[in-house]
Amino acid sequence: MSIRYTIPLRTALRASLITPSQRLYSARPQDKPADPFQRPKVTIRTIRRMAKQKEPISMMTAQDYPSGLMVDRAGIDTCLVGDSLAMVTLGHDTTNPVTVDEMIHHCKAVARGCKAPFLIGDLPFGSYESNPEDAVKVALRFVKEGNVEAVKLEGGKEMAETVRRITTVGIPVLAHVGLTPQRQASLGGFRVQAKTAKQARALLEDALAVQEAGAFAVVLEAVPEEIASYVTQQLTIPTIGIGAGNGCSGQVLVQNDALGMFDRFVPKFTKQYANIGQIMVDGLKKYHEEVKSRAFPAKENTYPINEAELARFFEQQAAEKKNDEESVKVAKAVTA
Numbered sequence: 001m002s003i004r005y006t007i008p009l010r011t012a013l014r015a016s017l018i019t020p021s022q023r024l025y026s027a028r029p030q031d032k033p034a035d036p037f038q039r040p041k042v043t044i045r046t047i048r049r050m051a052k053q054k055e056p057i058s059m060m061t062a063q064d065y066p067s068g069l070m071v072d073r074a075g076i077d078t079c080l081v082g083d084s085l086a087m088v089t090l091g092h093d094t095t096n097p098v099t100v101d102e103m104i105h106h107c108k109a110v111a112r113g114c115k116a117p118f119l120i121g122d123l124p125f126g127s128y129e130s131n132p133e134d135a136v137k138v139a140l141r142f143v144k145e146g147n148v149e150a151v152k153l154e155g156g157k158e159m160a161e162t163v164r165r166i167t168t169v170g171i172p173v174l175a176h177v178g179l180t181p182q183r184q185a186s187l188g189g190f191r192v193q194a195k196t197a198k199q200a201r202a203l204l205e206d207a208l209a210v211q212e213a214g215a216f217a218v219v220l221e222a223v224p225e226e227i228a229s230y231v232t233q234q235l236t237i238p239t240i241g242i243g244a245g246n247g248c249s250g251q252v253l254v255q256n257d258a259l260g261m262f263d264r265f266v267p268k269f270t271k272q273y274a275n276i277g278q279i280m281v282d283g284l285k286k287y288h289e290e291v292k293s294r295a296f297p298a299k300e301n302t303y304p305i306n307e308a309e310l311a312r313f314f315e316q317q318a319a320e321k322k323n324d325e326e327s328v329k330v331a332k333a334v335t336a
C-alpha cells in the first residue's frame, strides 16, 4: 500500500502529494481545498456600505465564463453582463439586436465564473419599454434563468414606474441615464449628453426620478464631469460613471475596451489597461508558424504507446496486408 492511502486526505493535500487536478475529484465536500481566489460575497448591503463610507465602487462588464472569472479574481466589486456584448462579443454595430434569450445565455455563463462580485444583467432593447408588466417578467427570467442578482435598464422619468415595479418584486434595479446606447438612433449616435443647462437639468430630474422609484444605483454615461459630480452630490444612491468623470461614486468600463480586445472604436473615456488582443494575435501567429514548420507538436505534446503493443499492431498489419511496405518496415524496426 502506498503512503498516499495511509495518511488523512487533508494532510495529503497540505503536503501537496495530490496534484491540483486530482483535488477536483476529492470525494467529500469538506475536503475541498480553499480556493486561493475566494473572497467574501459582495451584496447590495456591501454596496450601500461602500456608498455610505464614500469608498469608490468598481464595476466591470463580462460576457462569458472566462471574462467573469477574471473579474472575480481581480477583486472587482460588481460585474455587469452589459448588452454591449452585442457589439464586443457578437459583432453587431449597435447594442439593439441582442435578444433576451441571448442575454440570458451570456448571464448564465458569467455567473458560473463570477461568484463574489454583485452580478447585474442588462435588459436588452425592446424587452422592457412597452409596459411594466413585461419588464417584471423579463427581469424575473434574468434572475431565475440567468442567475444574476440585479437587472439594469436604460431610462429616467419615463422608466420610473417600471423601476418601481421590478424593485417591488425583490429584484434590485440599476438605472442608466445620460447616453443611453439603446436609444442611439434618436440621440443621433453615441453622443455626449447633458451639454446644455437644459439637458443637465433633465438629467438630474431623471436621476432623481429613478432614485425615488427605488433604483439601488444609477449609471451616468457620457456626461460632463461637473454635471455628473453635481448629480452624484444630489443623490442618496451611488452613481456609477462611464465617461462621467471622477466625481461619481463608482466607475464602469467595458472589459473588451479596458483589455484591448475590441477593434471598432475607442471612446475617449476608456482606458486600456492591457493589450490582450495583441497578445492573442502574437500567440496565434506563433502557433500558425509552428504548425507550418512542424515545430509543433513536439514529443512532449504527444501520447506514448507500449513498444510491445506497437510491434504487435504493425506485425498484424504486415500479416494482413502482405504488400503494406510501411507496416513491414515499422514492424521490423520496432521488433529489432
Ligand SMILES: Nc1nc(=O)c2c([nH]1)NC[C@@H]1CN(c3ccc(C(=O)N[C@@H](CCC(=O)O)C(=O)O)cc3)CN21
Pocket: 084, 087, 088, 095, 179, 181, 190, 191, 192, 222, 254, 256, 257, 262, 265, 266, 267, 268, 269
Ligand atoms: N466597446 C464598447 N464600449 C462602450 O463603452 C460601449 C459599447 N461598446 N457599446 C455600448 C455603448 C456605446 N458607447 C459608446 C460608443 C462610442 C462612443 C464614442 O465614440 N464617443 C465619442 C464622442 C462623441 C461625441 O463627441 O459626442 C468619443 O470620441 O468618445 C461613446 C460611447 C458606450 N458603450
Ligand SMILES: CC(C)C(=O)C(=O)O
Pocket: 061, 080, 081, 082, 083, 084, 085, 122, 219, 221, 242, 252, 253, 254
Ligand atoms: C457600459 C455599460 C454601462 C453598459 O450598459 C453595457 O456594457 O452594456
Ligand SMILES: [Mg+2]
Pocket: 082, 083, 084, 095, 122, 181
Ligand atoms: Mg448596456
